[in-house]
Amino acid sequence: MKITKVEAIPIRQKGKIEAINDSSQDGIIIKVSTDAGIVGYGEVDSAPWVVKAIIESPASHRMAIGLAKIVEGQDPYDVEKIWNDMYKYSIFYGQHGVTIHAMSGIDIAIWDIIGKAENKPIWKLLGGQFRDKVKAYASTLMPYTPEEAYEETKKHVDxxxxxxxxxxxxxxxxxxxQVKLVEAARKAAGDDVDLLFDIGFLPSEQLTIDAPSRIQLVKRFEKYHPYAIEEALWPHDYEGYGRLSENTNTRIVCGENETTLFGFKQLIEIGKVAFVQPDISRCGGFTQARKIASLAEAHSINVVPHCWSSGIVEAAALHLIAAIPNANLLEYDVYPTQLRFDIVPEDIKIKDGYAYIPDGPGLGISVSEEAIEKYRCDDIPRGE
Ligand SMILES: [Mg+2]
Incomplete structure (x- = not known):
């Protein structure tokens, strides 16, 4: 079997894009076709039109070739080699960030092709099934007042x-x-619901984002026993994460902005995070995520994949979770963006707070071609 075409299709909802939101108001679908007629789908949760340029770019130098040109003509079963080729021949503009994101989308689509060709779910190709369901955490935005924080938390408990x-x-x-918001959320959740807080690292006049300040703040949160505190520092501040982890009694976690095995090695070994949160659509796809999971296992920590976009990323996370020993939680985006429901009309099954692992071939989901065409937005939107 040969890959005949790699397409990068930006999609975007009509009207305004909110700055604070889930990531599925726009996105980019990766479609990989083969001479066997099998089509695989992937997605990248990144800057859609930058991803498109990286995939469609013509060859400029032996070490600066657009990803589609590297992948087309290869056998999808050579997925590990294909990943290495993409890494190698993009080295002038790659190694980190959006190039690895773009590679991730292609890698997910290739695994989808292999699964469909074998008539098996991806988790079966990754080593088989440790679990058929996993606890899903409702992932949402923190409101601005304690009253709203109470209501928002209560809604998901209910x-x-x-x-x-x-x-x-x-x-x-x-x-x-912030402490009052955490207190209100705990009051609404009671003692038996795990609460995670993603406290963010963007500077504001009211906050200092450094390790000593964050150690003090996390210690104040500890009275309300959070399960984990996410991205309390800039993602690259490995030393800071190490200090925060060693000086608090809460799980300090990070990883959605990290890419490749090399990046996660630093986050785990220097940052000493309590679990890692690779986004399959950014970290390097399944081909890197399974290695990151093994590295995490060797350090006695779990993998809790980040997903905050459409059902394609959600399904990818579930296949990884099914197939590795060190997984116990799925991020489930409860933000109701219509585009996301249209792209994968039959959403992941959630029941009593658990997400069920898809068991159809490949990703085990149906991607709507009709919705892709409806939301397709190849031209870069101007003026925003
Ligand atoms: Mg986050």
Whole structure:
């Protein structure tokens, strides 16, 4: 079997894009076709039109070739070699960031092709099934007042979730307000629901984002026993994460902005995070994610994949979770963006706070070609 075509299709909802949101108001679908008629789908949660340029770029130098040109003509079963070829021949503009994101989308689509060719779910190709369901945490934005934080948390407790994450939003306010938000969320959750807080690292006049300040803040949160505190520092601040992890009694976690095995090695060994959060659509696809999972296993920590976009990324995360020993949680985006439901109309099954692992061939989901065409936006939107 040979790969005949790699397409990068930006999609975008009509109207305004909110700055604070889940990532699925726009996106980029990766479609990989083969001479056997099998089509694989991937997605990249990154800057869609930058990803498109990286995939479609003509060859400029032996070490600066657009990804489609590297991949087309190869046998999808050579997925590991294909990953290495993409890494090698993009080295002038790659190694980190959006090039690895773009590679991730292609890698997911290739695994989808192999699964469909074998008539097996991806988890079966990754080593088989440790679990057929996993606790899903409802992932949402932290409101700005304690009353709203209480209501938001209560809503997801009432919906049956056993774990909830509130992130960003209200955490850009002063530290006393942040503590009140955490207190309100715990009051609404009771003692038996795990609460995760993604406190964000963007600078604001009211906050200092450094390890000593974050150690103090996390210690104030500890009274309300958070399950984990996410991205309290800049993602690259490995030394800072190490200090924060060693000086608090809460799980300090990070990883959605990290890429490749090399990046995660630093995050784990220097940052000493309590679990890692690779996004399959950014970290390097399944081909890197399974290695990152093994590295995490060797350091006695779990993998809790980041997913905050469409059902394609969600399904990819579930296949990894099914196939590795060190997984116990799925991030489930409860933000109701219509585009996401249109692209994968039959969403992941969630029941009593658990997400069920898809068991159809490949990713085990149906991607709507009709919706892709409806939302397709090849030209770069101007003026925003
Ligand atoms: Mg996050």
């Amino acid at each position: 919906a049956g979730y056993k774990a909830i994450k509130l992130g960003w939003g209200g955490f850009e306010q002063d530290e006393n307000t």
